[in-house]
Amino acid sequence: MKVGIARECREGERRVAATPETVKQLAGLGLDVLVESGAGAPAGHGDDEYRAAGARIVPKLDLANLDVFAHVRPLDPATAAALHRGAVTVGLAAPSSELPTVSALAEAGVTSFALELVPRISRAQSMDALTSQALVxxxxxxxxxxxxxxxxxxxxxxxxxxxxxxxxxxxxxxxxxxxxxxxxxxxxxxxxxxxxxxxxxxxxxxxxxxxxxxxxxxxxxxxxxxxxxxxxxxxxxxxxxxxxxxxxxxxxxxxxxxxxxxxxxxxxxxxxxxxxxxxxxxxxxxxxxxxxxxxxxxxxxxxxxxxxxxxxxxxxxxxxxAMPADASRLYAKNVANLLALMTRKGVVAPDFDDEVVAETCLTHDGAVRHAATAEALAALRDRPGAPGAATxxxxxxxxxxxxxxxxx
CATH class of the missing domain: 3.40.50.720 (NAD(P)-binding Rossmann-like Domain)
Structure with missing residues (x-):
């Protein structure tokens, strides 16, 4: 399966969702890792480091051909719509404030995992991005x-x-x-x-x-x-x-x-x-x-x-x-550890009987699985013209x- 690592495009964002270290981890799981050229530069990782770790460097990710898309900042609706049905995303999603994107992910049939939703249990500590980034x-x-x-x-x-x-x-x-x-x-x-x-x-x-x-x-x-x-x-x-x-x-x-x-x-x-x-x-x-x-x-x-x-x-x-090297080191491990939990023989196949997988999942098969976000979307639809997600x-x-x- 193809795992895409994007160059973050939001202004001020210098982190990256995979480091050369985690590329080795993902490749060891049998995954084909594609890294957008320059994605790791702000965090101090050049394209050659990623190649040496087993990644393929591409000028631009073809979202429609990715099976898994790992990201740092929440996606925008256009990016969500570009993914194919059944694709998996892993990253920070800010579901309470990014309702249009959540809706787009559900409509596109994307299985999305929001790292903010990782349960605070011992087994999930290595996947807890809120904790790792709060440390920084x-x-x-x-x-x-x-x-x-x-x-x-x-x-x-x-x-x-x-x-x-x-x-x-x-x-x-x-x-x-x-x-x-x-x-x-x-x-x-x-x-x-x-x-x-x-x-x-x-x-x-x-x-x-x-x-x-x-x-x-x-x-x-x-x-x-x-x-x-x-x-x-x-x-x-x-x-x-x-x-x-x-x-x-x-x-x-x-x-x-x-x-x-x-x-x-x-x-x-x-x-x-x-x-x-x-x-x-x-x-x-x-x-x-x-x-x-x-x-x-x-x-x-x-x-x-x-x-x-x-x-x-x-x-x-x-x-x-503002501290992209160590922030990315920690965040990329969170992403890789969650993917490792869901990967069997080179295939990312979420098992929703697993507590961590089930609670971290935001959307799947056209539905919003996170109850609070689903309620917020329903309320937004009941109020036409409401501003909704604005902070x-x-x-x-x-x-x-x-x-x-x-x-x-």
């Missing part, structure tokens, strides 16, 4: 903050005086948050964190951080994910967090609820209450933002309440793609100063 993103958050903060992270005791360590506050203690805590600690910062899940306190302590306990109900959904708070509880959470935000030199937000807009954790007033020169990094900017007014891919300068300076608000975009934008007006900077 959490690390990147701290680096972005450290670059912009006008002071050191670590404690320094010198003959000229003592420089205290920076105070870093992390909101949201999933994989990305824990990686941010660990990275900030390694840089010497004093780190505290908060999450609405009860198990987070021990996880924060294990990374060397201090857990902030709020007088707030816990909220944990299945699979270890956070559950969205009610409006009243969300407002109480922000009120309780405000003094901790005000004391931080760096605030990093990583909170997410799968399939929903990112929860609003920090208001504009809370940002304005921080000290001049402070830095806020919103990892959730692309999914609506944990911080009011954050814009993906932009640095914004929020005037402080005292009028003496501003706080830099960083809306991260393509966080994992809500920032709630505060932005006046950009340049492509990468602006004022809120």
């Amino acid at each position: 993103a959490g690390y990147r958050c701290v680096l972005e903050a450290a670059i912009r903060l006008p002071r050191f992270f670590p404690l320094y005791m010198t003959a000229a005086g003592t420089i205290p360590p920076a105070r870093v506050l992390v909101l949201g203690v999933g994989v990305a948050g824990l990686q941010a805590i660990g990275t900030a600690k390694r840089l010497g910062a004093r780190v505290s964190a908060n999450d609405i899940r009860p198990a987070s306190a021990e996880e924060v302590a294990s990374m060397g951080g201090t857990f902030i306990r709020l007088d707030l109900e816990t909220a944990e959904a299945s699979g270890g994910y956070a559950r969205e708070l009610t409006a009243d509880r969300g407002a109480l959470q922000r009120r309780l967090l405000a003094p901790h935000v005000a004391q931080a030199d760096v605030l990093i937000t990583t909170a997410a609820v799968p399939g929903r807009r990112a929860p609003l954790l920090v208001t504009r007033d809370m940002v304005q209450g921080m000290r001049p020169g402070s830095v806020v990094v919103d990892l959730a900017a692309e999914s609506g933002g944990n911080v009011e007014g954050s814009v993906p891919g932009m640095d914004l300068h929020v005037p402080t309440a005292d009028g003496q300076g501003s706080v830099t608000l960083v809306g991260l975009k393509d966080a994992a793609s 809500p934008g920032p709630e505060a007006p932005i006046t950009p100063e340049s492509e990468n900077e602006g004022v809120v």
